[in-house]
Amino acid sequence: MSEITSLTLYELIKNIKEKKISSNEAAKSFIDRAEKSKKINVYVTENFENCLKLSKEFDDKPNFDLKLPGIPIAVKDLFCTNEVRTTAGSNILNNFVPTYESTVTQNIWNEGGILLGKLNCDEFAMGSSNETSFFGNVQNPIAEDLVPGGSSGGSSAALAANLTPVTIGTDTGGSIRQPASFTGTVGLKPTYGSCSRYGIVAFASSLDQAGPMSKDVKDSSILLEVISSFDKKDSTSIDFKRNNYSSELTRNIKGLKIGIPKEYRVDGMPEEIEKLWKKGIEYAKDCGAEIIDISLPHTSYALPTYYIVAPAEASSNLARYDGVKYGLRSSGKNLIDMYEKTRSEGFGEEVKRRVMIGTYVLSSGYYDAYYLKAQKVRQLIKQDFDQAYNKVDAILTPSTPSSAFKIGEKSNDPVSMYLNDIFTVPVNLAGLPGISIPAGVDKNNYPLGLQIIGKPFDEQTVLNIAYSMEEKINYKNNITDWWMK
Amino acid sequence: MVVCDNIFYHMTIDLKTVKHISKLARISLDEKKAEKLATDMNSIFEFIEKLNELNTDNVEPLTSIAETTLRFRDDKITSENIREKILKNSPEKNDDFFVVPKVVE
Numbered sequence: 343m344s345e346i347t348s349l350t351l352y353e354l355i356k357n358i359k360e361k362k363i364s365s366n367e368a369a370k371s372f373i374d375r376a377e378k379s380k381k382i383n384v385y386v387t388e389n390f391e392n393c394l395k396l397s398k399e400f401d402d403k404p405n406f407d408l409k410l411p412g413i414p415i416a417v418k419d420l421f422c423t424n425e426v427r428t429t430a431g432s433n434i435l436n437n438f439v440p441t442y443e444s445t446v447t448q449n450i451w452n453e454g455g456i457l458l459g460k461l462n463c464d465e466f467a468m469g470s471s472n473e474t475s476f477f478g479n480v481q482n483p484i485a486e487d488l489v490p491g492g493s494s495g496g497s498s499a500a501l502a503a504n505l506t507p508v509t510i511g512t513d514t515g516g517s518i519r520q521p522a523s524f525t526g527t528v529g530l531k532p533t534y535g536s537c538s539r540y541g542i543v544a545f546a547s548s549l550d551q552a553g554p555m556s557k558d559v560k561d562s563s564i565l566l567e568v569i570s571s572f573d574k575k576d577s578t579s580i581d582f583k584r585n586n587y588s589s590e591l592t593r594n595i596k597g598l599k600i601g602i603p604k605e606y607r608v609d610g611m612p613e614e615i616e617k618l619w620k621k622g623i624e625y626a627k628d629c630g631a632e633i634i635d636i637s638l639p640h641t642s643y644a645l646p647t648y649y650i651v652a653p654a655e656a657s658s659n660l661a662r663y664d665g666v667k668y669g670l671r672s673s674g675k676n677l678i679d680m681y682e683k684t685r686s687e688g689f690g691e692e693v694k695r696r697v698m699i700g701t702y703v704l705s706s707g708y709y710d711a712y713y714l715k716a717q718k719v720r721q722l723i724k725q726d727f728d729q730a731y732n733k734v735d736a737i738l739t740p741s742t743p744s745s746a747f748k749i750g751e752k753s754n755d756p757v758s759m760y761l762n763d764i765f766t767v768p769v770n771l772a773g774l775p776g777i778s779i780p781a782g783v784d785k786n787n788y789p790l791g792l793q794i795i796g797k798p799f800d801e802q803t804v805l806n807i808a809y810s811m812e813e814k815i816n817y818k819n820n821i822t823d824w825w826m827k
Numbered sequence: 828m829v830v831c832d833n834i835f836y837h838m839t840i841d842l843k844t845v846k847h848i849s850k851l852a853r854i855s856l857d858e859k860k861a862e863k864l865a866t867d868m869n870s871i872f873e874f875i876e877k878l879n880e881l882n883t884d885n886v887e888p889l890t891s892i893a894e895t896t897l898r899f900r901d902d903k904i905t906s907e908n909i910r911e912k913i914l915k916n917s918p919e920k921n922d923d924f925f926v927v928p929k930v931v932e
Contacts, residue, residue, distance in 0.1 A: 441912045535893040548891060574900065578893040646875045657852065664853070666925055671918035677928045682855035694854055695867055698845070701852040702868070715878055717888035722881070724889055756867055757874050773892030 365412025408454030434688030444541025462496030491521030516766025519778035523791030534773035535580030538573035596630030601734035650716035657700025741791035
């Protein structure tokens with residue numbers, strides 16, 4: 343049998359159920375490997391001792407009917423975990439210990455999952471490279487000094503480095519799919535309203551959505567089944583009939599219509615991305631899907647829209663960090679001075695930039711010109727997808743316009759950093775499900791991903807197409823454990 | 828910002844505006860940081876200006892993607908008494924209260 347840490351979630355569950363591996367052995371393996379992997383900096387907070395204790399308790403009284411029986415899992419540090427420090431990658435929450443549990447993580451623990459620790463991410467999930475984290479860069483396990491993507495960069499790196507069997511991230515503009523693409527892993531952003539936002543540190547509430555990240559498509563279907571639930575505690579949670587995503591997973595996608603949007607052929611797109619996309623189209627055909635050219639005419643307006651909507655919502659969500667009830671407090675000569683110094687010292691540059699943009703677009707006299715305008719364009723972007731879905735069942739695009747870049751390469755140019763999310767942002771604006779699967783490599787052997795976008799609440803079709811294409815693509819990450827040498 | 832014929836042209840965000848916004852956002856900025864932010868914000872707004880190409884006169888703004896009506900719930904206390912745990916997170920406390928700098932003289 344191969345090493346415990348390199349097993350997929352499905353294989354690990356099977357081994358635990360067949361009593362070939364105990365939960366405690368699994369926990370030990372992941373922890374041992376983490377101890378040798380400090381260099382890639384995935385953990386903000388380790389929960390190792392507690393994880394060992396809980397795994398032992400599971401083994402003493404196992405329940406194999408659970409969907410994640412005694413499975414150790416590390417999660418993005420944006421999910422509040424009861425009595426375990428939750429920082430959102432920010433100095434302002436450096437010492438914050440929640441008194442409650444996010445619904446998504448609670449769902450995981452209810453099904454037998456055990457918390458390994460909290461994973462690094464861009465500060466308040468604002469970033470595409472994990473470089474905005476107060477807790478430092480994360481290394482991409484693919485190669486040294488390469489970013490793991492962001493904002494769920496600790497999650498994607500931990501997964502690719504075999505430090506957790508599966509993980510969860512959050513995706514506001516691409517923060518699950520882009521890091522998955524950069525690390526040769528699978529990442530799914532569900533339909534807005536599928537997974538509860540309760541207990542997730544809020545960034546842009548109309549866009550934020552939690553989702554699974556995994557080594558293969560089947561594992562994402564298993565984890566989605568656990569985390570997707572209707573939740574009264576989230577006013578935008580939607581009560582729809584959820585599929586049994588893993589048992590309904592099928593490679594029979596014959597006759598499904600897959601759309602290819604011509605507007606995603608953006609100016610200056612590297613040839614290797616174009617090639618990858620063409621290859622993806624061939625794979626989809628091989629799987630029996632019918633390929634149809636479609637148009638999403640407002641695609642090029644998605645990023646400008648996003649960079650109004652997301653900062654506007656962020657500026658109001660982040661107003662709560664004032665140094666009064668929790669988090670960092672700097673001293674000031676009066677109350678206002680205390681607020682201003684706390685927020686200046688507590689927030690990093692990117693967060694300040696976005697709070698400033700958001701405050702500006704919502705400020706008196708500018709609201710109509712920016713925020714209202716953006717909401718109108720958001721409507722047009724959504725209508726593009728609505729019309730496309732009259733003709734097709736799903737849409738196939740590249741996940742990102744490039745492979746992973748070097749640490750520091752884009753950190754001084756916010757706009758070039760934002761362009762990374764050009765293919766993922768429209769999906770958030772329209773609230774749709776989207777998955778990124780590894781599909782090839784570039785000239786440096788860095789992974790490249792393809793994105794499958796589905797109809798609202800049709801995660802099953804998205805997963806089925808990804809599952810079929812995954813078999814044809816047969817991608818394997820080549821991780822050399824360079825950080826251990 | 829100048830509005831004419833339903834098209835608006837973005838004007839440069841100057842240092843004064845940046846300082847005004849930083850007051851609204853309750854973030855103190857030194858001169859150097861304010862200058863850097865002005866540069867960044869201008870390049871971001873230049874990029875955002877693209878939206879002006881579109882006529883959106885008769886478009887309904889999309890405020891929420893989830894077409895749900897807000898649900899009612901009973902007005903009942905659901906959490907246990909966790910006052911101590913909550914106070915533990917506070918930067919400064921006094922018995923059962925959060926402490927802030929003096930507000931009223």
